[in-house]
Amino acid sequence: xxxxxxxxxxxxxxxxxxxxxxxxxxxxxxxxxxxxxxxxxxxxxxxxxxxxxxxxxxxxxxxxxxxxxxxxxxxxxxxxxxxxxxxxxxxxxxxxxxxxxxxxxxxxxxxxxxxxxxxxxxxxxxxxxxxxxxxxxxxxxxxxxxxxxxxxxxxxxxxxxxxxxxxxxxxxxxxxxxxxxxxxxxxxxxxxxxxxxxxxxxxxxxxxxxxxxxxxxxxxxxxxxxxxxxxxxxxxxxxxxxxxxxxxxxxxxxxxxxxxxxxxxxxxxxxxxx
Numbered sequence: 001x002x003x004x005x006x007x008x009x010x011x012x013x014x015x016x017x018x019x020x021x022x023x024x025x026x027x028x029x030x031x032x033x034x035x036x037x038x039x040x041x042x043x044x045x046x047x048x049x050x051x052x053x054x055x056x057x058x059x060x061x062x063x064x065x066x067x068x069x070x071x072x073x074x075x076x077x078x079x080x081x082x083x084x085x086x087x088x089x090x091x092x093x094x095x096x097x098x099x100x101x102x103x104x105x106x107x108x109x110x111x112x113x114x115x116x117x118x119x120x121x122x123x124x125x126x127x128x129x130x131x132x133x134x135x136x137x138x139x140x141x142x143x144x145x146x147x148x149x150x151x152x153x154x155x156x157x158x159x160x161x162x163x164x165x166x167x168x169x170x171x172x173x174x175x176x177x178x179x180x181x182x183x184x185x186x187x188x189x190x191x192x193x194x195x196x197x198x199x200x201x202x203x204x205x206x207x208x209x210x211x212x213x214x215x216x217x218x219x220x221x222x223x224x225x226x227x228x229x230x231x232x233x234x235x236x237x238x239x240x241x242x243x244x245x246x247x248x249x250x251x252x253x254x255x256x257x258x259x260x261x262x263x264x265x266x267x268x269x270x271x272x273x274x
Contacts, residue, residue, distance in 0.1 A: 100242055100243060100244060100248075100250050101240055101241070101242050102240065102241050102242075102243070103240055104237060104238050104239070104240075104241065105133065105203070105213075105215055105236065105237050105239070105241040106237070108213050108215075108241045108242075108243040109133070109134060109136070109137055109213070111213075111243055112137050112140075112205060112207065112211070112213055112243075113136060113137055113140050115207065115211055116137070116140040116141060116144065116207065117140065119208075120144070121141055121144045121147045121207060121208060122146065122147060122148065122208055123147070123148050123149075123150075123207075123208055123209075124138075124141045124147065124148070124149045124150070124205065124206065124207045124208070125149075125150045125151075125152075125204075125205070125206045125262065126138060126149065126150065126151040126152065126204075126205050127152050127200065127202060127203060127204040127205075127258075127261060127262070127265065128151065128152070128153055128154075128200075128203050129153070129154045129159075129167060129171070129200050129203065129217055129234055129236060130153065130154065130167055130170035130171045130173075130174050131151060131153050131171075131174040131178070132170050132173070132174055133203075133236065133237050134203075134205060135174070135177065137205060138151065138178075138181070138191075139181065141189070141207075142181055142185045142188070142189045142191060143185075143188075143189070144189060145188055145189065146189065147189040147190070148189065148190040148191075148192075149189065149190070149191050149192070150192045150194070151178065151191070151192070151193045151194070152194045152195075152196055152200075152262075152265050152269060153171055153174060153175070153193065153194070153195050153196070154167070154171055154195065154196060154199070154200045155171075155195045155196060155197045155270070156168045156171045156172055156195075157197070158196075158197055158198075158199055159171060159234070162199070162219070162232050162234075163222070163230055163231035163232040164222075164227075164230050164231075164232045164233065164234055165227065165229055165230050166226075166227040166230055166233075167234050171195075175193070175195075175272060178191065178193050178272070179193075179272070179274050182274040183274060192271070193271070193272040194265070194269035194270060194271050194272065195269065195270050195272060196265045196268050196269050196270075197268050197270075198264070198265065198268045200217065200265075201216060201217050202214060202215070202216055202217065202257070202261055203215055203216075203217060203236045204258050204261070206255075206258055209246065210245065210246045211243070211244070211245055211246070212242075212243070212244050212246075212251055212254050212255060212258060213241065213242070213243045213244075214241070214242050214244075214254050214257070214258065215236060215239050215240060215241035215242060216236070216239055216240075217234055217235065217236045217239070218234070218235045218236075218239055219232055219233075219234055220232070220233045220235060221233070242254060
């Protein structure tokens with residue numbers, strides 16, 4: 001019925017309802033005044049009621065606005081979390097269709113740099129012999145504000161003792177460069193460098209416990225005299241390399257080995273000061 005529609009409109013339009021009530025009061029008081037009635041007490045009462053109604057409406061609107069803002073912020077947080085989850089899942093699905101083992105480390109290290117460029121990286125751990133081959137990956141992490149990179153390198157003395165002066169020199173060069181980066185990126189990111197006396201047999205890079213790149217080092221006789229005076233060649237760049245994303249069986253299996261190596265290297269690690 002028509003009066004039900006009017007009541008429904010009045011309930012859903014409280015500000016309009018208040019305006020109509022005030023208008024009715026003003027018109028009624030005007031009519032009474034024209035008829036000779038004393039309307040001052042009524043006028044004061046009516047205006048007081050109108051002000052109270054307007055105040056209640058204003059408070060209600062502020063509360064509603066605050067509630068809407070809180071709901072919107074909650075939705076934005078939820079959407080952000082869902083977006084990150086979808087991005088991680090898409091990474092896993094995309095790489096399930098690609099080879100997980102590469103013949104060399106060139107393509108995997110390029111993939112790591114692409115991943116770092118697309119994501120907010122917080123923590124990265126490097127297990128490397130000299131660190132020369134992954135220098136670009138280390139710097140890509142350091143460019144991320146607030147990121148932390150931890151690098152474990154072979155000790156120069158260990159390389160020299162096994163007969164690789166070439167690797168001894170590469171390690172010394174890396175240490176010098178990493179110290180420069182510690183100063184260069186101070187206040188932007190954090191770089192911690194360790195050296196290990198225990199011979200390193202695996203090169204690995206773990207990023208935020210989400211992406212893991214691993215491969216072995218080979219120790220071969222220095223037969224072709226590429227490095228005169230050396231008797232052993234340590235090689236990793238031309239050896240098969242695995243890249244795995246969290247959520248796959250490959251990642252879970254490789255992570256166990258990675259975590260075990262980190263624990264063992266920590267026992268023999270010597271921190272390099274800037």
